[in-house]
Amino acid sequence: MIEGMGERPLTTSHHSRVRNIHKYLLDVTSKGQIPGAVIVIADEDTIYADAYGYRRIQPNKERMTMDTVFDLASLTKVVATLPAILLMIDKGIIDLHGFLSRYIEVENTSPLKKVTIFHLLTHTSGLSGSTYVRQYGKARQEMIEGVFKSPLENEPGSSVVYSNRGYIVLGELVRHVSEKPINQIVKKHIWEPIGMSDTCYNPAAEAYLKRVAPTEYKEELGKCLLGTVHDENAYLLGGVTGHSGVFSTAYDLIKFCKLIMSGGSFNGKQILSEELVKLSMVNHTSHLNEPRGLGWDFFSRLNRADAILGHLGFTGTSIWFDPANKTSCILLTNRIHPSRHNQHIKQVRRDVMACLFE
Numbered sequence: 001m002i003e004g005m006g007e008r009p010l011t012t013s014h015h016s017r018v019r020n021i022h023k024y025l026l027d028v029t030s031k032g033q034i035p036g037a038v039i040v041i042a043d044e045d046t047i048y049a050d051a052y053g054y055r056r057i058q059p060n061k062e063r064m065t066m067d068t069v070f071d072l073a074s075l076t077k078v079v080a081t082l083p084a085i086l087l088m089i090d091k092g093i094i095d096l097h098g099f100l101s102r103y104i105e106v107e108n109t110s111p112l113k114k115v116t117i118f119h120l121l122t123h124t125s126g127l128s129g130s131t132y133v134r135q136y137g138k139a140r141q142e143m144i145e146g147v148f149k150s151p152l153e154n155e156p157g158s159s160v161v162y163s164n165r166g167y168i169v170l171g172e173l174v175r176h177v178s179e180k181p182i183n184q185i186v187k188k189h190i191w192e193p194i195g196m197s198d199t200c201y202n203p204a205a206e207a208y209l210k211r212v213a214p215t216e217y218k219e220e221l222g223k224c225l226l227g228t229v230h231d232e233n234a235y236l237l238g239g240v241t242g243h244s245g246v247f248s249t250a251y252d253l254i255k256f257c258k259l260i261m262s263g264g265s266f267n268g269k270q271i272l273s274e275e276l277v278k279l280s281m282v283n284h285t286s287h288l289n290e291p292r293g294l295g296w297d298f299f300s301r302l303n304r305a306d307a308i309l310g311h312l313g314f315t316g317t318s319i320w321f322d323p324a325n326k327t328s329c330i331l332l333t334n335r336i337h338p339s340r341h342n343q344h345i346k347q348v349r350r351d352v353m354a355c356l357f358e
Contacts, residue, residue: 018048029053033344036064037333040250055213069212070332072246073313081242082295083190090273104176111152120166121294126152127165131233160290164243171242194266199248202239203227217338250330257328
């Protein structure tokens with residue numbers, strides 16, 4: 001589908017890059033390096049979109065389609081948790097630099113007494129990079145309390161350590177201050193207003209599940225996971241967390257990218273604060289070991305105005321965008337189907353990024 005879905009013709013500048021990406025994704029899926037992929041590239045409109053390979057290869061093969069639903073894994077952090085927190089900041093419910101203990105009960109002996117919302121968003125809270133909530137008990141509340149009581153590995157603000165724990169805490173913060181779980185907040189205030197109708201936690205509808213790309217084969221189940229969150233910690237916490245659990249499509253995610261790149265507005269309506277959205281895309285940790293925005297990671301052109309931001313998910317999902325040039329890319333793959341041991345996604349991501357942005 002090299003004509004960009006017929007939405008508009010490809011310009012000369014787009015054409016060679018898109019053609020190369022098209023050939024590349026045909027090649028890596030035909031060789032089985034990843035089972036399948038969906039890609040959408042956009043600026044103000046969709047430039048290019050296509051589906052490759054298979055969304056299922058066990059026990060039978062199913063072709064990948066543009067409406068395939070993926071377990072987003074850690075893209076949840078920026079598609080759900082980040083906008084929910086920005087919304088709470090904009091409403092004055094929480095403060096970006098406020099201590100967590102100001103908004104949610106934290107025991108005096110808890111290391112989290114010294115942690116701010118900013119620390120959690122930028123992965124500078126000092127929390128461990130390991131998760132494993134099952135060590136704290138079997139009940140959801142026991143596991144959450146275990147995360148809150150766990151010791152810090154670094155002084156808050158001293159180092160960037162990518163931490164699922166921090167976003168579990170942020171998800172609980174949203175639940176506490178809004179008195180509603182994060183899935184209800186983002187659906188009502190973010191996803192529905194911009195038409196992200198295929199985005200949800202814990203999918204259940206049969207028609208929806210038919211479009212979901214399976215993830216890993218589980219021996220204990222005798223089948224691949226389908227519509228059940230792959231992340232073990234999110235699963236133990238009921239599937240609705242701040243670090244993982246969202247399912248979505250490439251078309252829904254490109255709408256979210258447009259929301260971010262337009263400063264929080266969508267079709268003329270301001271959904272998120274323009275000031276806060278722009279603040280989220282600043283490198284707040286330039287003095288530390290890794291670059292981080294509020295939620296967002298940096299991928300290339302770090303010291304240039306047209307730096308590439310985005311996020312990655314363990315299941316093989318990727319969001320990248322170039323705010324200066326209003327270009328974004330969604331690449332969704334089922335790389336852990338049927339096994340998480342497939343590591344080809346690392347090279348696939350590098351190659352697609354290089355072709356599109358360099």
